[in-house]
Amino acid sequence: MKRNYRIDGLDCAHCAAKMEKNVSKVKGVKEVSINFLTTKMMLDLEEDDLDATIAGIEKAVKDVDPRVTLKRA
Amino acid sequence: MKKRLIRFIISIVLFIAALILYKIMFPAALVLFILTYLLAGYDVIWNALRNIIRGKFFDENFLMSIATIGAFCIGEYMEAAAVMLFFQLGELFQSYAVNKSRKSIAELMDIRPDYANILKDGALVKVDPYDVNPEDVIVIQPGERIPLDGIVLEGASQLDTTALTGESLPREITPGMEIMSGCVNLNGTLTVKVTSLFEESTVSKILDLVENAGNKKSSSENFITKFSLVYTPIVVGLALLLALVPPFILQIETFSFWLERALSFLVVSCPCALVISVPLSFFGGIGGASRAGILVKGSNYLEALAQADTVVWDKTGTLTEGSFKVDKIFPASCSETTLLDFTVHGEAHSSHPISLSLQKAYGKEPDLSRISSSEVISGFGVRAIVDGKEVLVGSEKLMKENDISYSPCDEAGTLCYVAVDKTYAGCIVINDRIKKDAPESISKLRKAGISKNIMLTGDINAVGQKVGKELGMDEIHTELLPHHKVEKVEALLANRSKSRKLVFVGDGINDAPVLARADIGVAMGGLGSDVAIEAADVVIMTDEPSKLATAIRIARKTHLIARQNIIFALLIKIGILILIALGFANMWAAVFADVGVCVLAILNAMRALKISRNN
Numbered sequence: 001m002k003r004n005y006r007i008d009g010l011d012c013a014h015c016a017a018k019m020e021k022n023v024s025k026v027k028g029v030k031e032v033s034i035n036f037l038t039t040k041m042m043l044d045l046e047e048d049d050l051d052a053t054i055a056g057i058e059k060a061v062k063d064v065d066p067r068v069t070l071k072r073a
Numbered sequence: 074m075k076k077r078l079i080r081f082i083i084s085i086v087l088f089i090a091a092l093i094l095y096k097i098m099f100p101a102a103l104v105l106f107i108l109t110y111l112l113a114g115y116d117v118i119w120n121a122l123r124n125i126i127r128g129k130f131f132d133e134n135f136l137m138s139i140a141t142i143g144a145f146c147i148g149e150y151m152e153a154a155a156v157m158l159f160f161q162l163g164e165l166f167q168s169y170a171v172n173k174s175r176k177s178i179a180e181l182m183d184i185r186p187d188y189a190n191i192l193k194d195g196a197l198v199k200v201d202p203y204d205v206n207p208e209d210v211i212v213i214q215p216g217e218r219i220p221l222d223g224i225v226l227e228g229a230s231q232l233d234t235t236a237l238t239g240e241s242l243p244r245e246i247t248p249g250m251e252i253m254s255g256c257v258n259l260n261g262t263l264t265v266k267v268t269s270l271f272e273e274s275t276v277s278k279i280l281d282l283v284e285n286a287g288n289k290k291s292s293s294e295n296f297i298t299k300f301s302l303v304y305t306p307i308v309v310g311l312a313l314l315l316a317l318v319p320p321f322i323l324q325i326e327t328f329s330f331w332l333e334r335a336l337s338f339l340v341v342s343c344p345c346a347l348v349i350s351v352p353l354s355f356f357g358g359i360g361g362a363s364r365a366g367i368l369v370k371g372s373n374y375l376e377a378l379a380q381a382d383t384v385v386w387d388k389t390g391t392l393t394e395g396s397f398k399v400d401k402i403f404p405a406s407c408s409e410t411t412l413l414d415f416t417v418h419g420e421a422h423s424s425h426p427i428s429l430s431l432q433k434a435y436g437k438e439p440d441l442s443r444i445s446s447s448e449v450i451s452g453f454g455v456r457a458i459v460d461g462k463e464v465l466v467g468s469e470k471l472m473k474e475n476d477i478s479y480s481p482c483d484e485a486g487t488l489c490y491v492a493v494d495k496t497y498a499g500c501i502v503i504n505d506r507i508k509k510d511a512p513e514s515i516s517k518l519r520k521a522g523i524s525k526n527i528m529l530t531g532d533i534n535a536v537g538q539k540v541g542k543e544l545g546m547d548e549i550h551t552e553l554l555p556h557h558k559v560e561k562v563e564a565l566l567a568n569r570s571k572s573r574k575l576v577f578v579g580d581g582i583n584d585a586p587v588l589a590r591a592d593i594g595v596a597m598g599g600l601g602s603d604v605a606i607e608a609a610d611v612v613i614m615t616d617e618p619s620k621l622a623t624a625i626r627i628a629r630k631t632h633l634i635a636r637q638n639i640i641f642a643l644l645i646k647i648g649i650l651i652l653i654a655l656g657f658a659n660m661w662a663a664v665f666a667d668v669g670v671c672v673l674a675i676l677n678a679m680r681a682l683k684i685s686r687n688n
Contacts, residue, residue, distance in 0.1 A: 011168055013349035017298045033290070036349075037175060037356045063127070 005041045007034070007061065009068040022060035028053030041070075077168075081161055084113040088158055095151070106150040114141065114157035133343040136309065140339035144660060147329050147336075152660040156340055163668035167349060170675040184236045184255040184276055186220035192264070202254075202271040213263045221254050222274045223265035230261030237279065238366040238614045255279060278606060279368065289371025290352075293635050297351045301344035308650070312338035315654060333660075337653045340663035341646055350638040350674035357681030358631030366614040367624045374610040377593050378628035382573045384523050384621065385562055387587075388530035388540060390580035391597050392514075392618055393505040397426050399434035400486055400504035405479075405497050412499045416491050419457045419464035422447045427487060430503055454489075465492040472497070485539035507540060510619040515545050517622035521629070527565070529558050531583075555583045562587050578621060595621060631681045638674045645670050 010016060016036040023032045023041070031044035041061075045053055058070055091105035120134035137160055144153035190197045192210040202220040205211065210226065213219055219232070231243035234256045243259055246252060252265065255276035271277060290298075316335035320328040355372035362369050369375050389395050404412040413435055420428040421439040432439065447457035453474065454467015465471055472479040472490045479497040482488050486504040490497070515526050527548040530537045537551030550561060566575055577584070577591035588594030588608040596609035597616055606612055613620045649666035652658035 011171060012345075013171075013352065014301050014344055017301060017348060020298075021302065036352055037171070039175075066123075 001045055001047055003043045003045055004072070005043070005057075006071045007039050007041055007068050008071060010034075010036065010039045010065070012065070015065050018064045019061050022063060023057050026053060026056040026060050029057065077161075077165055080112060081158075081165055084109050084158055084161070087112065088154055091154070092151070103150055106154040107145075109154040110141065110145075110157050113154070113161045114138075117157065117160065133305075133345070136305070136339045136342050140336045140660075143332060143336040143339075147333055149333065149660065156660060156664050159664040159668045163345070163671050166668075166672050167345065167675065170353070170679060171349070173679070184218070185280060186218040186254060186276065189220035190214070190217075202274075205267055205271065207267050207269055209267045211265050211267055213258045213265060215258055215260050215262065217258050219252055219254050219256050219258060219265075220276075221265075221267045221271055222269045223252060223267045225250050225252060225263055226266050227264040228261050230263050231259040233257040233259055237275070289373045291355055291372040291376035291635075293376065293632075293639060294352050294355060294372060297347050297639065301348045304344045304347070305342050308338055308342035311650070312336075312342070334653050334656065337658070337660045337663040338650065340660060341649055341653070341666045343667055345667070345671045347639065347642045347674075349671070350642065350678045351635050353675065353678035354631055354635040354638060354681045357678060357683075358627055358634075361631075361682050362624060362627045365620065365623055365627070367620055367627070368612040368614065369624070369628075370610050370612075374593055375628045375631055377574045378576070378611070378625055379632035380572060380574045381576045381593065381625060381628075382523060383525040383527065383565065383569060383575045384518060385527045385529060385565065385575065385577045385587075385591065386546070386618070387558070387577075387579035387584050388528055388532060388537065389505060391578055392511045392528070392544060393507050393540065395505065395580065397430040397487070397503050398506050399430055399501060400506075401484060401502040402499065403482060403502070404499040407493075407498055412491060412501070415459060415462075415464050415493055415498060416466055416489060416501055418444055418459040419447070419455055419466040419491070422457070423449065423455060427489065427503055431489075431501070462494050466490070485535040487536075504536070505540075507543065508616065508618060510617050512544055514617075514619040514622060517619060518625065521622050521625045523625070529553055529561055531555070531558075555586070558584060558587050559590060562590055566590070566592070576621070578618065595624075634677055634681050638677055641677075642670050642674055 007016075007019070010019075013036050016034045019041075020032055020034045023029055023034075023043075028046040028049055029043060030046060032041065034041045043057070061068060061070060087105050087109040091102045091109060094102040094105065114137070117134045118138050121132065121138040124132045124135055137156070141153040141156050144150075144156065186202050188199050189202045189205050190212045191200050191205055192212055197212055205221055211221065211223065215230070225246055225248050227248055228246075229248070230246050232246055232252065234244050234253070236257070237253060237255050244256075246261075246263065251268070252263070253275040254271075312335040315338060316328070316332050319325045319331050352372070355375060358375050359369050359372065362375070369378075386392055399413075402409045402412060407415075413431070417428075417431045417435040417439050420431055421441060421444055443460050445458045445461070447455060449455055450467065450471065453471040454465065457464050457466075465475060465477070466489055468488070469479070469481065469490060472492060475492065475495065477492045477495060477497050479490055479492070479500075482490075482500040482502065484502045486502045489501040489503060491499055491501065518526060525547050526545070527550070528537070528541045528544070528546040529550050530540075531553050532540075532551060534551040538549055541549035541551075553561065562575070562577060569575055574592040576593045576595055577587050578595040578597065579588055580597045585608040588596060593611060594609045595611045595613060596606065597613050597618065611624060613624070645666050649658055649662055653663060
């Protein structure tokens with residue numbers, strides 16, 4: 001399933017690259033693409049265990065920059 | 074942003090004061106350097122500490138802190154403070170540039186309507202566009218954005234379609250016309266019957282396209298992302314080697330001698346300039362293109378467009394208007410007006426596009442009371458009795474069948490032979506008009522470096538050849554069925570060199586498979602056809618084929634800017650690293666390599682946004 005998030009407070013370009021790399025390793029993530037300029041994260045996720053996947057994604061993103069927040073878009 | 078700016082200015086003042094005191098009162102200068110350093114860099118040090126606790130060492134904050142603290146330890150006070158200062162300058166500038174381009178992208182997406190005025194029991198109710206259903210009636214006041222696609226029931230106005238098509242001339246709107254969401258109603262109040270849900274409306278589709286444009290990344294973006302992930306560890310590793318190998322293993326000079334150079338390495342280790350400038354260039358290019366009414370679905374397509382050398386065109390609806398018009402009238406035994414009059418009435422009962430084009434040329438509704446009978450002779454034409462006279466309208470075969478001595482017409486197009494009471498009256502040539510900007514499109518493309526323009530059409534040879542030659546096509550293939558077009562394009566794809574790309578331009582009707590097969594599928598007038606928007610990689614919102622040349626120009630420039638940035642940043646960084654290692658450059662040069670390159674690359678990238686303005 002496809003899901004989009006806005007990453008508020010994303011202000012460093014290679015952080016976005018690192019986040020993309022981290023998120024792609026989260027279990028349940030089939031595909032991820034982060035657009036630094038629109039601050040959008042586009043995800044393709046497995047249907048099962050969605051909550052765990054999303055928690056994992058949030059952690060992966062905050063690991064790189066704890067100041068950002070994720071919002072459904 | 075403002076706070077950061079003030080902080081930066083105070084740091085600069087402190088730094089300058091320190092520079093002045095440096096020679097005359099060293100201890101005071103030292104205190105000022107430390108103050109400058111702390112004011113400019115406290116958050117960098119804080120972030121570094123936090124990251125160390127979480128076991129992250131290859132973070133730019135950490136590297137900056139090590140480099141500067143190290144510099145303090147070996148007595149390079151001025152350098153340490155300067156590095157922090159310039160690092161902040163770079164950050165400040167970077168966020169300014171990012172904000173600016175984000176803002177111009179937001180402007181681009183500022184076509185989302187906030188509300189719709191729905192007409193319910195005679196009263197207007199303000200609702201969310203999401204809550205409006207097809208068949209609902211909405212009212213749009215002057216100055217409001219059209220919230221949903223629909224058909225105008227009442228009212229006349231002009232629409233500003235700039236945001237959707239890049240076309241600055243307002244569009245005249247009268248009852249019965251379809252209007253697109255996202256346009257702005259300029260002067261009259263319009264009552265509109267909604268035809269689609271908001272999710273399926275033009276404005277939603279376009280927003281979706283623009284927002285997801287960054288989804289498919291170009292190979293240079295992918296390269297730079299991968300590169301940046303290995304660049305920092307490599308430079309840090311080299312710095313470590315530089316600090317340890319020469320003094321301890323090779324026994325050359327002292328540890329602090331090499332440490333200074335190693336610390337300078339760390340300053341250059343941030344990949345900022347590379348990582349930000351390449352996507353920024355592509356985003357600018359995509360943004361600039363959308364402003365010109367060209368939607369590019371991803372930076373990979375923009376990159377491919379830059380490498381295009383062959384353009385394959387569909388004819389009907391792409392190069393021509395796709396609607397028939399009376400082109401020429403050749404009367405034989407009567408006046409032009411009489412010939413048209415008889416022809417229109419002879420064909421009056423037919424709903425064929427040809428009949429419609431005849432009526433358009435005639436300029437008024439046919440008087441049906443003058444027609445006493447009319448029959449269609451399938452495959453030949455029509456026989457009708459008009460004003461008591463027998464009128465035959467149709468092909469050459471119809472004339473032959475009825476033993477009418479006609480003079481064959483050698484014009485290309487659909488030919489309508491007309492006979493009145495068994496006497497040949499003349500011939501009317503009906504053609505699909507070539508779009509106004511079609512001829513210049515081909516010459517513009519040639520200038521933009523497209524070496525081959527090929528036209529494919531399902532139309533008959535005579536017509537296809539005529540149109541193709543008029544436009545200056547290099548190759549013309551006619552009488553093709555849809556699957557023949559796919560085969561032709563596949564053959565061309567197989568024969569082209571790998572580094573070159575093939576563009577197919579079509580209107581989305583019958584050619585969706587070809588649009589999908591070509592390296593870059595370009596759909597014309599995407600506002601009308603969903604299939605085209607789905608299948609194409611690039612959508613030209615206006616119906617103008619000449620926009621392809623604009624798109625290619627934008628793509629080339631964007632590609633060039635991205636390449637310049639990669640090469641420029643890499644050369645400077647590698648060059649500075651070598652100079653530092655050999656002792657020809659100090660920490661000042663390192664700061665320039667880091668911040669200066671970043672600033673210059675961002676400035677260069679921002680040029681991509683401005684492309685369409687000088688069109």
